[in-house]
Amino acid sequence: MYTLYGNAISGNCWKPAFMLRQRRLPFRWVEIDILQGASRTPAFLAMNPNGRVPLLQLPDGRKLAESNAMLLHLGEGTHWLPQDAYDRAKVYEWLFFEQYSHEPAIATVRFWVARLNKGEEWREKIAATMVQGHAALGVMEQQLARTAFLAGETPTLADIALYAYTHVAGEGGYRLDGYPAVRGWLARFAAVPGFVAMPCTAAEDPS
Amino acid sequence: MYTLYGNAISGNCWKPAFMLRQRRLPFRWVEIDILQGASRTPAFLAMNPNGRVPLLQLPDGRKLAESNAMLLHLGEGTHWLPQDAYDRAKVYEWLFFEQYSHEPAIATVRFWVARLNKGEEWREKIAATMVQGHAALGVMEQQLARTAFLAGETPTLADIALYAYTHVAGEGGYRLDGYPAVRGWLARFAAVPGFVAMPCTAAEDPS
Numbered sequence: 001m002y003t004l005y006g007n008a009i010s011g012n013c014w015k016p017a018f019m020l021r022q023r024r025l026p027f028r029w030v031e032i033d034i035l036q037g038a039s040r041t042p043a044f045l046a047m048n049p050n051g052r053v054p055l056l057q058l059p060d061g062r063k064l065a066e067s068n069a070m071l072l073h074l075g076e077g078t079h080w081l082p083q084d085a086y087d088r089a090k091v092y093e094w095l096f097f098e099q100y101s102h103e104p105a106i107a108t109v110r111f112w113v114a115r116l117n118k119g120e121e122w123r124e125k126i127a128a129t130m131v132q133g134h135a136a137l138g139v140m141e142q143q144l145a146r147t148a149f150l151a152g153e154t155p156t157l158a159d160i161a162l163y164a165y166t167h168v169a170g171e172g173g174y175r176l177d178g179y180p181a182v183r184g185w186l187a188r189f190a191a192v193p194g195f196v197a198m199p200c201t202a203a204e205d206p207s
Numbered sequence: 208m209y210t211l212y213g214n215a216i217s218g219n220c221w222k223p224a225f226m227l228r229q230r231r232l233p234f235r236w237v238e239i240d241i242l243q244g245a246s247r248t249p250a251f252l253a254m255n256p257n258g259r260v261p262l263l264q265l266p267d268g269r270k271l272a273e274s275n276a277m278l279l280h281l282g283e284g285t286h287w288l289p290q291d292a293y294d295r296a297k298v299y300e301w302l303f304f305e306q307y308s309h310e311p312a313i314a315t316v317r318f319w320v321a322r323l324n325k326g327e328e329w330r331e332k333i334a335a336t337m338v339q340g341h342a343a344l345g346v347m348e349q350q351l352a353r354t355a356f357l358a359g360e361t362p363t364l365a366d367i368a369l370y371a372y373t374h375v376a377g378e379g380g381y382r383l384d385g386y387p388a389v390r391g392w393l394a395r396f397a398a399v400p401g402f403v404a405m406p407c408t409a410a411e412d413p414s
Binding site (some may be wrong): 006048050058062064065066067068069070072076085086088089092093096097099101103104135138140142143 | 257272275276296297351
């Protein structure tokens with residue numbers, strides 16, 4: 001069985017949970033309280049020297065870090081990762097865009113405001129970071145005005161990765177009013193077969 | 208023929224040039240003067256809405272952004288990208304580590320210091336960012352104390368991605384004295400067959 005070390009409100013941790021559910025792979029969730037430093041203990045650092053969640057333990061015990069590496073690993077051979085070389089490369093492109101241009105602005109502001117409660121104290125830093133976040137949202141808007149999903153007409157890993165923090169951007173104070181195509185895409189993605197909302201900390205829905 | 212829009216001193220732009228040379232694929236280099244805003248002109252934004260280099264144009268005219276997406280695209284089917292599912296996932300892991308935890312600290316400080324000449328003025332911001340950079344170097348050191356290359360005993364795309372800015376970290380003021388395994392790896396990587404140093408703006412060595 002897979003073990004997923006994660007934090008329930010983290011979009012990065014939701015990504016592999018979503019894919020495990022899509023693949024119907026059973027997994028155990030281990031909640032890591034990052035605010036209490038639980039991802040920086042000697043025991044955790046022995047598993048992931050970079051001290052971050054999510055961390056995925058495969059059924060054979062081997063470990064994998066980086067949420068988008070997990071998406072690529074778990075998505076291989078599914079309809080979430082195209083076989084065509086160029087289509088596949090465009091998925092890669094969006095995954096790196098997410099980690100470099102989107103997450104550091106959009107997830108970070110949400111964390112500062114909604115978790116650390118620094119909305120007032122860090123007002124200036126937040127405003128500067130939001131410029132980067134809006135640039136990223138603008139790039140998404142341009143693409144989504146042309147195609148139903150980020151890498152084309154069907155959902156891919158790119159949409160999982162970008163949905164993670166875009167759908168909770170408002171918790172950091174981002175307004176999506178100026179991004180009608182992004183809002184339409186959020187609704188479309190939430191309607192994909194087998195969609196599982198965040199938080200997703202169990203291998204099956206309670207029944 | 209491929210066209211690579213890049214900036215000669217950018218490590219991110221060196222990555223796809225290195226792989227094109229490895230594959231012996233002819234390419235045309237188009238120098239983009241990012242300090243003069245050449246990656247944010249309407250013409251360039253029409254090619255890459257994210258306004259960044261490198262940008263790769265394939266022989267059929269289609270475009271691809273994100274240096275590590277280019278590495279995965281160009282590396283497919285070569286010895287630089289393992290076929291084994293887990294080995295391959297570890298390469299993905301390092302590629303995302305590079306863009307999230309390494310490049311924003313190490314490439315950024317180099318840019319501030321060596322290109323913008325802000326070493327004194329931004330001293331405080333640089334010191335804070337260097338804490339992140341040393342954390343990233345520490346993660347690499349731990350791995351390279353155990354294996355010859357980042358994802359095992361042979362070089363992969365992970366090494367190309369991390370070599371790009373690690374080997375010029377000193378230009379930003381980083382000292383690698385405390386990272387003997389990283390220094391050994393830098394020398395090892397520079398000796399791989401077909402190694403091409405930065406800058407690499409031509410499809411063949413001048414002869």
